[in-house]
Amino acid sequence: MTATIDFLSHLNPSQRRAVEHFCGPLLVVAGAGSGKTRALTYRIANLILEHRVDPENILAVTFTNKAAREMKERIQKLFAERLAIAEFGERFELLPEYDQVQLKSRVWRTYIKDLWCGTFHSLFSRILRFDIEKYQDEKGRRWNRNFSIFDESDAQSLVKEIVTKQLNLDEKKFEPRSVRYTISNAKNQGLSPQEFAKEQPNYRGRVISEVYSYYQDRLAENNALDFDDLILMPVRLFQQNEQVLGYWHSKFRHILVDEYQDTNRTQYELISLLVTHGETKRSNWEWRDRSVFVVGDADQSIYSFRMADFTILLDFQQDFGDGLPDEDTRTMVKLEENYRSCENILQAANQLIENNTQRIDKILRATRGAGEQIFSHKADDEMAEAEFVINQIRTLERQNPELDWGSFAILYRTNAQSRPFEDILVRLGIPYTVVGGLKFYDRKEIKDVLAYLRAIANPADTVSLLRVINTPRRGIGKATIDNLVGAAQELGTTLWEILSDETSVNTLAGRSARSVNNFAQMISRWQEQVETLPVSELLQGVLEDSGYVQDLLNQGTDEAEDRVQNVQELFNAVLQFQEENEEVTLQAFLASTALSSDLDNLKEGQTAVSLMTLHASKGLEFPVVFLVGLEQGLFPNYRSMNDPNALEEERRLCYVGITRAQERLFISHARERRLYGNREPAMRSQFLDELPEELLATHHLGRIPYTKGVGSSTSQRTTVGKQSFGENWQVGDRVLHKKFGEGEVTHIFGSGRKISLAIKFDSLGQKIIDPIVAQLQRV
Numbered sequence: 001m002t003a004t005i006d007f008l009s010h011l012n013p014s015q016r017r018a019v020e021h022f023c024g025p026l027l028v029v030a031g032a033g034s035g036k037t038r039a040l041t042y043r044i045a046n047l048i049l050e051h052r053v054d055p056e057n058i059l060a061v062t063f064t065n066k067a068a069r070e071m072k073e074r075i076q077k078l079f080a081e082r083l084a085i086a087e088f089g090e091r092f093e094l095l096p097e098y099d100q101v102q103l104k105s106r107v108w109r110t111y112i113k114d115l116w117c118g119t120f121h122s123l124f125s126r127i128l129r130f131d132i133e134k135y136q137d138e139k140g141r142r143w144n145r146n147f148s149i150f151d152e153s154d155a156q157s158l159v160k161e162i163v164t165k166q167l168n169l170d171e172k173k174f175e176p177r178s179v180r181y182t183i184s185n186a187k188n189q190g191l192s193p194q195e196f197a198k199e200q201p202n203y204r205g206r207v208i209s210e211v212y213s214y215y216q217d218r219l220a221e222n223n224a225l226d227f228d229d230l231i232l233m234p235v236r237l238f239q240q241n242e243q244v245l246g247y248w249h250s251k252f253r254h255i256l257v258d259e260y261q262d263t264n265r266t267q268y269e270l271i272s273l274l275v276t277h278g279e280t281k282r283s284n285w286e287w288r289d290r291s292v293f294v295v296g297d298a299d300q301s302i303y304s305f306r307m308a309d310f311t312i313l314l315d316f317q318q319d320f321g322d323g324l325p326d327e328d329t330r331t332m333v334k335l336e337e338n339y340r341s342c343e344n345i346l347q348a349a350n351q352l353i354e355n356n357t358q359r360i361d362k363i364l365r366a367t368r369g370a371g372e373q374i375f376s377h378k379a380d381d382e383m384a385e386a387e388f389v390i391n392q393i394r395t396l397e398r399q400n401p402e403l404d405w406g407s408f409a410i411l412y413r414t415n416a417q418s419r420p421f422e423d424i425l426v427r428l429g430i431p432y433t434v435v436g437g438l439k440f441y442d443r444k445e446i447k448d449v450l451a452y453l454r455a456i457a458n459p460a461d462t463v464s465l466l467r468v469i470n471t472p473r474r475g476i477g478k479a480t481i482d483n484l485v486g487a488a489q490e491l492g493t494t495l496w497e498i499l500s501d502e503t504s505v506n507t508l509a510g511r512s513a514r515s516v517n518n519f520a521q522m523i524s525r526w527q528e529q530v531e532t533l534p535v536s537e538l539l540q541g542v543l544e545d546s547g548y549v550q551d552l553l554n555q556g557t558d559e560a561e562d563r564v565q566n567v568q569e570l571f572n573a574v575l576q577f578q579e580e581n582e583e584v585t586l587q588a589f590l591a592s593t594a595l596s597s598d599l600d601n602l603k604e605g606q607t608a609v610s611l612m613t614l615h616a617s618k619g620l621e622f623p624v625v626f627l628v629g630l631e632q633g634l635f636p637n638y639r640s641m642n643d644p645n646a647l648e649e650e651r652r653l654c655y656v657g658i659t660r661a662q663e664r665l666f667i668s669h670a671r672e673r674r675l676y677g678n679r680e681p682a683m684r685s686q687f688l689d690e691l692p693e694e695l696l697a698t699h700h701l702g703r704i705p706y707t708k709g710v711g712s713s714t715s716q717r718t719t720v721g722k723q724s725f726g727e728n729w730q731v732g733d734r735v736l737h738k739k740f741g742e743g744e745v746t747h748i749f750g751s752g753r754k755i756s757l758a759i760k761f762d763s764l765g766q767k768i769i770d771p772i773v774a775q776l777q778r779v
């Protein structure tokens with residue numbers, strides 16, 4: 001029984017009960033950091049080692065693929081430790097390296113390889129590889145096991161083709177991305193095109209149901225599935241084919257689900273079918289040697305926009321229990337000790353979440369010391385906020401040998417917020433990783449917009465031209481593009497030389513000649529202005545004339561809105577670049593962005609600061625956490641401000657963020673923030689006011705100057721600033737600049753202290769100037 005002692009000595013009595021649970025249903029509910037995931041992991045190990053369950057009879061659902069990998073590694077380690085003692089009489093770490101490697105690979109082959117552990121999507125696409133040929137949809141169509149999985153952009157192209165070509169609809173009215181979103185929602189609710197059609201009272205809904213129906217035809221023709229099908233199709237298959245369900249039901253005798261609060265209806269349906277074999281009468285379920293074990297925390301339910309529904313968690317006992325009076329104690333374990341965070345952090349989280357009305361009260365006790373106070377920081381703006389955060393990170397890293405870059409996480413509400421942090425990290429050469437998302441300059445929309453700028457700056461850049469020639473779509477098809485590219489290759493010239501010659505285009509481009517000519521003229525127009533226009537104006541012109549932003553706005557989806565925000569953030573980056581640099585040409589700006597994207601991915605074994613959205617941080621933990629951008633309208637986001645349910649979800653998100661921290665938590669907000677290119681005053685988030693004041697250390701530091709060279713220009717600006725702060729600039733003002741002489745104000749960006757002016761100098765042309773730094777005078 002050494003193994004039992006091995007495993008269970010790392011657990012408290014409640015966790016132990018959960019881990020030792022063998023058959024029947026069990027719900028583990030508990031607050032953040034109470035060891036739910038640990039209990040689930042140990043339970044898998046315990047099933048295999050103590051109950052001799054064959055790993056291939058276990059199905060474990062995790063929230064991300066990374067979590068699945070970590071869980072397997074953890075189990076592998078537990079087994080290796082146990083076998084090391086049993087076979088060598090020695091602890092694993094003390095074994096020679098050769099034996100360690102051997103042992104680990106044996107453990108992998110024997111115990112881990114056959115374990116079904118992964119996300120819903122990965123596990124059920126695997127099941128479909130086995131059995132999809134037995135499935136038939138409502139129109140009698142079939143798929144074979146070589147099916148392709150269409151990603152979101154494939155799926156959207158398909159929808160677009162149907163909208164424009166098959167149904168001849170106006171794609172502005174039936175924007176492919178939003179139509180696809182509606183279809184996806186229908187699928188997540190388990191509705192077929194026919195079922196969906198029945199629910200549509202109006203014209204738009206009926207049209208979308210028609211698109212949905214064609215969309216399914218096209219998927220079938222391509223022997224393809226989209227992401228939603230990976231969940232929905234197994235449900236249908238199980239309902240349709242008793243034998244298939246029977247097979248998987250008897251194979252997966254033990255089903256475990258982490259983060260159960262974020263399960264949606266179709267996912268629940270899958271679990272339920274596998275557990276109950278479609279039986280509705282509880283007495284028919286055979287619990288003798290099987291189990292369903294779920295862990296979750298309703299306070300951390302943050303995916304309702306993907307149809308997650310935490311009432312599924314609340315209904316667990318009713319769904320899988322036997323309804324006997326002592327059910328609560330038999331089929332539920334509550335964990336009440338938090339092992340992750342220092343007491344101050346935990347108390348803050350507990351007090352915050354108590355403001356939610358839709359919740360079940362629970363206890364979460366600290367097991368660790370009080371720790372430091374939470375530091376709340378008010379910065380001047382988003383750049384100052386980023387400087388503050390990175391400065392803290394550098395100081396803490398330097399002063400504490402136990403911390404490395406990997407000990408720090410920066411959590412934000414929206415993807416676009418990562419940019420100022422990334423800029424400083426790049427400048428300082430601090431390794432960082434953007435978890436669950438792309439680095440700013442790798443994002444599609446940023447690459448698209450930069451490709452426009454590159455094509456303008458360097459017409460020989462054919463790759464960039466090709467990227468944007470039909471983005472957004474302007475009716476230039478692949479065949480036309482191939483023709484043009486082919487001709488350029490043939491003549492040994494660049495694509496641009498062909499594009500910029502109207503006669504050639506008219507000859508080569510057939511019906512799309514007009515679109516191609518318009519595109520080329522647009523690019524040349526900008527090329528002519530590269531020398532005279534500031535980059536910010538050029539960019540603004542590009543965004544407007546190309547229709548790029550308008551196209552995103554037309555899509556009207558959350559994802560498109562995210563992209564618009566990112567593009568606006570790029571505009572902010574340009575403004576900042578112009579403020580901070582003497583040489584403000586387009587080429588110089590492009591070079592600075594290339595530097596950012598040149599950052600290598602992390603080398604093996606290197607640790608890095610983690611940047612991620614609050615959504616991506618679920619389940620993770622870090623010694624030091626920075627929760628940034630706590631401002632009304634940003635976090636909680638503006639859409640939740642008038643919607644009590646949405647506001648509660650934002651608060652749960654804040655609870656998730658706070659409870660990621662182990663030792664130290666910093667919360668920050670800015671006094672003003674650039675939104676849509678303008679500096680807007682920002683109000684501190686109501687969540688800050690909901691935290692207990694006595695736990696917060698607030699100390700107004702203003703801008704923290706960097707020690708060496710970094711950001712010194714900005715900190716100088718603050719000190720010089722006050723002199724001309726308050727000056728009321730107007731377009732048309734005549735000004736005198738010490739170096740550039742006299743000029744006229746043509747544009748005003750921002751307001752207050754953060755104002756910058758575009759000035760047309762009599763001798764030099766246009767420049768963007770910070771009037772405060774330049775100590776500009778009116779003449």
Ligand code: ATP
Binds near residue numbers: 033300620
């Ligand atoms: P979340 O709700 O954020 O997903 P969780 O409930 O899944 O959190 P875990 O991640 O499993 O919590 O555990 C939090 C931390 O506490 C981990 O570092 C884990 O190793 C540690 N821990 C869990 N149980 C114990 C215990 N009994 N003794 C010591 N440390 C523990």
Ligand code: MG
Binds near residue numbers: 036037038619
């Ligand atoms: Mg967890």
